Amino acid sequence: xxxxxxxxxxxxxxxxxxxxxxxxxxxxxxxxxxxxxxxxxxxxxxxxxxxxxxxxxxxxxxxxxxxxxxxxxxxxxxxxxxxxxxxxxxxxxxxxxxxxxxxxxxxxxxxxxxx
Numbered sequence: 404x405x406x407x408x409x410x411x412x413x414x415x416x417x418x419x420x421x422x423x424x425x426x427x428x429x430x431x432x433x434x435x436x437x438x439x440x441x442x443x444x445x446x447x448x449x450x451x452x453x454x455x456x457x458x459x460x461x462x463x464x465x466x467x468x469x470x471x472x473x474x475x476x477x478x479x480x481x482x483x484x485x486x487x488x489x490x491x492x493x494x495x496x497x498x499x500x501x502x503x504x505x506x507x508x509x510x511x512x513x514x515x516x517x518x
Contacts, residue, residue: 415480420516423477424509431505434470434495437463442498470495481512 414420441463444456471492478488494504512518 414482417516420480421518423480424512426473427477428505430470430473431501434466435501437466438498467495
């Protein structure tokens with residue numbers, strides 16, 4: 404097998420992992436940004452009675468849903484244990500945590516698959 408199609412002993416082919424990792428990274432950042440916008444929306448709504456960003460909760464909800472799907476896709480490909488999957492999924496609900504988890508998980512996957 405070539406380097407691009409070989410896999411580690413416990414996971415998917417490197418090319419599939421590379422694609423899943425890229426999708427996860429993009430959605431982790433998008434989810435984190437929408438979560439920060441959601442915090443701003445809540446401050447405006449409940450602190451200043453301004454409803455200008457009332458669309459943000461719905462968009463963040465859908466973005467988070469896609470984040471969950473792509474996180475689970477990556478987790479299956481690299482065979483994360485259940486606890487790691489749950490923690491990574493929850494990271495999209497706490498401001499700034501999705502950025503940190505994206506950094507940590509990317510380092511782990513890149514080291515595991517020599518990416």
